[in-house]
Amino acid sequence: MSRLRVDWRSATSLVGSVLKYLAVPLVLPLIVAIGYGEDVLPFVATMVVTVLVGLALERLDDDPDLGAREAFLMVSLTWLSVAVVGTIPYVLAGWGTQSTLVNPVNALFESMSGFTTTGATVMGSIGFDRHSHALLLWRQLTQWLGGMGIVVLAVAILPELSVGGAQLMDAEAPGPGIEKLSPRIAATARALWLAYLGFTVLEFLLLYGLHHAGYAPNMHLYNAVAHPLTTLPTGGFSPEARSIEAFSAAVQWVIIPFMVVAGTNFALFWRAFQRDGPVFSKDGEFRFYAGTMAVLSAVVAGLLFAGLGPGLASIAENVLPIPGNVERAARHATFQVVSIVTTTGYASMDFNTWSQPAQYLLLFAMFVGGSAGSTGGAIKIVRWLVIIKSLKRELFTTVHPEAVSPVRLGGRTLDERAIRGIYGFTLLYLVIFFVSVGLLAINTARVGYSLDVLELMSAIAATLGNVGPGFGAIGPMNSYLDFSPSSKLFMVFLMWIGRLEIFPVLVLLTQAYWRS
Amino acid sequence: MRVVIVGAGEVGSSIAASLAGSHEVVVIDIDRERVESLQYEVDVLAIQGDGASLGTLEDANIRDADMLIASTDDDETNIVTCGTAKTVNADCFTISRVKNTKFLETWRHAEGAFGVDFMVGTNLLTAQTIVSVIGLPAANDVESFAGGRVQMAEFRIEPESHIVGQTVQEADRFDSLTFAGLVRDGDVIIPDGSSRIEADDEVVVIGSRDSVRQFATEVSPDDNNNASNVLIVGGSDIGFHTARLLEARGLKPRMIERDHDHARALAEDLPGTTVMESDATDREFLEREHVDEVDVVVAALDNDEKNLLACLLAKRLGAERAVAIVDAGEYVDLFEAVGIDVAVNPREATAEEITRFTRERQAENVAIIEHDQAEVIEIEVDSASELVGRPIREAITDLPDGVVFGAITRNGDYVVPRGDTVLETDDHVVLFVDAAVVEQAAGMF
Numbered sequence: 001m002s003r004l005r006v007d008w009r010s011a012t013s014l015v016g017s018v019l020k021y022l023a024v025p026l027v028l029p030l031i032v033a034i035g036y037g038e039d040v041l042p043f044v045a046t047m048v049v050t051v052l053v054g055l056a057l058e059r060l061d062d063d064p065d066l067g068a069r070e071a072f073l074m075v076s077l078t079w080l081s082v083a084v085v086g087t088i089p090y091v092l093a094g095w096g097t098q099s100t101l102v103n104p105v106n107a108l109f110e111s112m113s114g115f116t117t118t119g120a121t122v123m124g125s126i127g128f129d130r131h132s133h134a135l136l137l138w139r140q141l142t143q144w145l146g147g148m149g150i151v152v153l154a155v156a157i158l159p160e161l162s163v164g165g166a167q168l169m170d171a172e173a174p175g176p177g178i179e180k181l182s183p184r185i186a187a188t189a190r191a192l193w194l195a196y197l198g199f200t201v202l203e204f205l206l207l208y209g210l211h212h213a214g215y216a217p218n219m220h221l222y223n224a225v226a227h228p229l230t231t232l233p234t235g236g237f238s239p240e241a242r243s244i245e246a247f248s249a250a251v252q253w254v255i256i257p258f259m260v261v262a263g264t265n266f267a268l269f270w271r272a273f274q275r276d277g278p279v280f281s282k283d284g285e286f287r288f289y290a291g292t293m294a295v296l297s298a299v300v301a302g303l304l305f306a307g308l309g310p311g312l313a314s315i316a317e318n319v320l321p322i323p324g325n326v327e328r329a330a331r332h333a334t335f336q337v338v339s340i341v342t343t344t345g346y347a348s349m350d351f352n353t354w355s356q357p358a359q360y361l362l363l364f365a366m367f368v369g370g371s372a373g374s375t376g377g378a379i380k381i382v383r384w385l386v387i388i389k390s391l392k393r394e395l396f397t398t399v400h401p402e403a404v405s406p407v408r409l410g411g412r413t414l415d416e417r418a419i420r421g422i423y424g425f426t427l428l429y430l431v432i433f434f435v436s437v438g439l440l441a442i443n444t445a446r447v448g449y450s451l452d453v454l455e456l457m458s459a460i461a462a463t464l465g466n467v468g469p470g471f472g473a474i475g476p477m478n479s480y481l482d483f484s485p486s487s488k489l490f491m492v493f494l495m496w497i498g499r500l501e502i503f504p505v506l507v508l509l510t511q512a513y514w515r516s
Numbered sequence: 517m518r519v520v521i522v523g524a525g526e527v528g529s530s531i532a533a534s535l536a537g538s539h540e541v542v543v544i545d546i547d548r549e550r551v552e553s554l555q556y557e558v559d560v561l562a563i564q565g566d567g568a569s570l571g572t573l574e575d576a577n578i579r580d581a582d583m584l585i586a587s588t589d590d591d592e593t594n595i596v597t598c599g600t601a602k603t604v605n606a607d608c609f610t611i612s613r614v615k616n617t618k619f620l621e622t623w624r625h626a627e628g629a630f631g632v633d634f635m636v637g638t639n640l641l642t643a644q645t646i647v648s649v650i651g652l653p654a655a656n657d658v659e660s661f662a663g664g665r666v667q668m669a670e671f672r673i674e675p676e677s678h679i680v681g682q683t684v685q686e687a688d689r690f691d692s693l694t695f696a697g698l699v700r701d702g703d704v705i706i707p708d709g710s711s712r713i714e715a716d717d718e719v720v721v722i723g724s725r726d727s728v729r730q731f732a733t734e735v736s737p738d739d740n741n742n743a744s745n746v747l748i749v750g751g752s753d754i755g756f757h758t759a760r761l762l763e764a765r766g767l768k769p770r771m772i773e774r775d776h777d778h779a780r781a782l783a784e785d786l787p788g789t790t791v792m793e794s795d796a797t798d799r800e801f802l803e804r805e806h807v808d809e810v811d812v813v814v815a816a817l818d819n820d821e822k823n824l825l826a827c828l829l830a831k832r833l834g835a836e837r838a839v840a841i842v843d844a845g846e847y848v849d850l851f852e853a854v855g856i857d858v859a860v861n862p863r864e865a866t867a868e869e870i871t872r873f874t875r876e877r878q879a880e881n882v883a884i885i886e887h888d889q890a891e892v893i894e895i896e897v898d899s900a901s902e903l904v905g906r907p908i909r910e911a912i913t914d915l916p917d918g919v920v921f922g923a924i925t926r927n928g929d930y931v932v933p934r935g936d937t938v939l940e941t942d943d944h945v946v947l948f949v950d951a952a953v954v955e956q957a958a959g960m961f
Contacts, residue, residue, distance in 0.1 A: 400805070402772075402793050402805075403790055403791065403792050403793075404782075404783040404792065405790070405791070406784050411787075413784040
């Protein structure tokens with residue numbers, strides 16, 4: 001047996017450093033709990049546990065030294081341990097009540113779904129009659145913390161992570177490779193978080209402003225805080241049982257651009273802020289991102305306007321009839337397409353009532369994903385763009401075998417290795433998707449829980465891509481509660497690897513990583 | 517004017533020869549034999565030594581020089597020479613020849629950088645020459661005057677062309693076009709209306725841009741009006757700049773480069789060009805890429821023989837025109853004799869550019885015809901000139917023999933020069949002048 005080549009003590013020690021700081025954001029639900037006169041124990045207990053565990057892990061190595069290998073381990077473990085610690089408030093708060101989150105498996109599902117910004121829920125019923133304001137806010141907050149990245153936040157704040165920071169961010173940030181915006185990685189991380197925070201505050205101001213202007217009666221202070229916390233990270237949790245359907249058309253229109261922002265490369269905002277000039281129109285990825293959403297929205301809007309679909313007649317009472325109404329067709333189509341493409345997972349209405357073609361387009365949209373360097377999940381639009389461009393080149397070189405044609409993205413040429421990496425990732429993603437659909441089908445059939453193929457596929461696409469809701473039994477107004485515990489744990493795994501873009505986790509499962 | 521030339525290679529000695537007639541010229545070269553032979557060939561003072569050293573420059577009396585031309589084969593030496601000269605004589609106008617375009621870019625970015633007052637980029641200049649030749653079908657040389665309103669072009673008359681056998685009067689059917697000169701067997705002839713055009717003559721025409729273009733299609737009507745399908749063979753620096761300039765004109769040229777890594781680097785830098793990794797002598801490949809439909813083949817390999825071979829093969833497979841870069845000046849005529857349509861010599865182009873520039877400080881713009889046997893110059897008419905207020909018919913009698921009025925621009929408008937056209941102050945006249953009387957003629961305006 002050869003010696004381990006990975007310094008797991010360093011990696012775990014750094015996980016401890018990050019974990020102990022998780023006590024800081026827990027202060028927010030604690031204050032809310034005090035304000036509403038609710039139980040503070042779940043949050044105090046979690047703070048104690050996270051600090052103690054964090055300090056204990058930190059003692060594993062006095063002077064942690066981070067290499068490329070340790071970065072993968074550290075990032076993967078951080079996300080896993082944060083999700084585990086995040087279950088404590090759900091379990092404690094639910095103790096002795098009818099809450100489904102008392103079950104640790106359900107609590108872990110909800111916590112992982114939160115931190116990975118998936119937005120899939122196993123709550124039996126969402127509402128303040130069963131859950132405290134503080135707990136539901138904690139649920140929102142987990143998504144906000146996970147959105148821009150826990151490790152990116154740690155790099156921004158913790159000086160001990162500055163040396164290996166670029167590798168850590170690379171392992172965590174969505175998309176192929178990170179873009180250093182400044183000479184110091186910590187400054188880059190801070191810039192990203194600052195832009196993220198800025199947009200969150202802006203959305204809060206707009207939503208709360210609508211409430212005061214009388215356009216959004218139920219967008220009171222609590223809701224106006226809770227929703228930006230899950231819009232910008234492309235999360236999708238809502239303290240309202242019927243998601244964004246519960247709000248007025250004005251609120252839905254305001255949320256759409258913020259979902260678009262959340263799915264945009266945050267480095268673009270940084271650059272637009274630094275210097276003037278057309279940053280967005282010149283960026284190939286952004287143009288493709290905006291174009292894809294515009295085309296999909298237009299097609300879906302057309303389908304809704306025409307009134308195709310048997311279910312449209314039986315929609316909820318507060319949703320006004322859509323067929324023949326331009327504003328409503330455009331609003332629901334755009335909202336849903338943007339919500340799914342950016343992997344947010346909000347719903348402006350129950351899209352289970354939509355026609356087959358419209359639902360199919362949404363399933364397709366689940367694989368598109370946001371931009372690189374955004375908070376969105378799934379495959380990411382930039383990978384599709386590179387794949388389309390390199391396939392075009394393939395066709396060209398079939399006719400002209402001697403032609404040397406590099407793939408260009410935004411004026412820069414892409415390294416062939418990067419293209420290979422993109423093909424590899426996309427193929428792996430699709431293979432995992434199909435294998436997982438099979439495994440889930442077997443496991444649900446085993447316990448006698450029957451789902452059709454579209455439902456099964458949407459469940460896997462929605463968890464692996466961190467989208468959230470699927471179709472049918474797991475639609476936006478339903479939950480993942482009815483799956484068996486083993487299926488839920490499997491989906492926890494999918495959310496975990498999906499958020500970290502598969503490789504950082506999967507590499508831990510190879511022998512070459514640990515030895516040689 | 518006292519001129520010091522550093523480097524007596526092809527470029528240096530060619531410049532020395534064209535300046536020696538009217539200026540005091542001192543030539544410095546490191547090679548003793550070259551210095552000695554130059555001393556006898558041209559009327560200049562030749563000094564042996566390192567031009568970049570202050571001592572040698574002092575020997576050449578740099579302190580009294582009005583101009584320094586650094587024209588060795590080494591970019592860094594040329595630049596350092598200019599900088600060195602500036603340390604002792606800040607008023608000396610320095611000209612440096614460079615191959616590498618990166619120095620030229622720096623210099624353009626901050627004029628006067630390196631102590632160089634004028635920089636001639638050999639490779640870029642050659643590429644520009646090639647591109648302007650490509651732009652006009654059948655032309656071997658093209659220059660613009662009067663802010664682009666007037667164009668001078670030199671055409672070789674192919675035996676098949678239907679203006680062969682016509683008189684100048686018959687061939688000149690364009691209102692704003694002047695037949696300024698004919699080059700026959702290397703000699704410049706000033707034509708009159710009855711001169712007959714023969715096959716293999718080169719005609720020099722001066723006129724408006726449109727009329728020159730119309731004449732170009734007249735000379736060889738089979739040519740496409742616009743060469744759009746260009747194939748560049750060889751990704752040398754000149755080839756690269758040619759492709760870049762063609763891209764800037766909106767063309768999508770193709771380029772063949774043999775080296776794998778170099779081809780990739782070129783493809784990355786040339787987004788509008790299709791770079792192909794292959795050998796230009798691979799006949800099967802050329803046929804597959806439809807070389808027979810190519811309008812112009814540009815051979816920019818690093819070797820004259822290979823350029824010749826690539827051009828001949830492409831022409832044999834049906835390419836319309838072939839332009840080759842020829843490094844050895846003595847091959848130019850030979851190349852054109854065996855079927856290369858235009859042979860471009862980077863050194864000749866450089867020497868012409870530098871000579872042009874030294875002249876331009878008097879005239880406004882100069883084009884050099886047939887190894888400096890004649891020149892096309894642009895001059896602004898001075899109010900003190902005794903030619904002002906007189907019609908051209910009279911003015912021409914005062915001017916020396918061998919002067920042709922090619923075009924006039926007055927307040928930015930094109931004026932066709934006729935016998936009764938009266939010259940006015942501030943007119944810009946474009947003249948075709950025999951090299952022997954350039955200084956004399958220019959002095960009269």
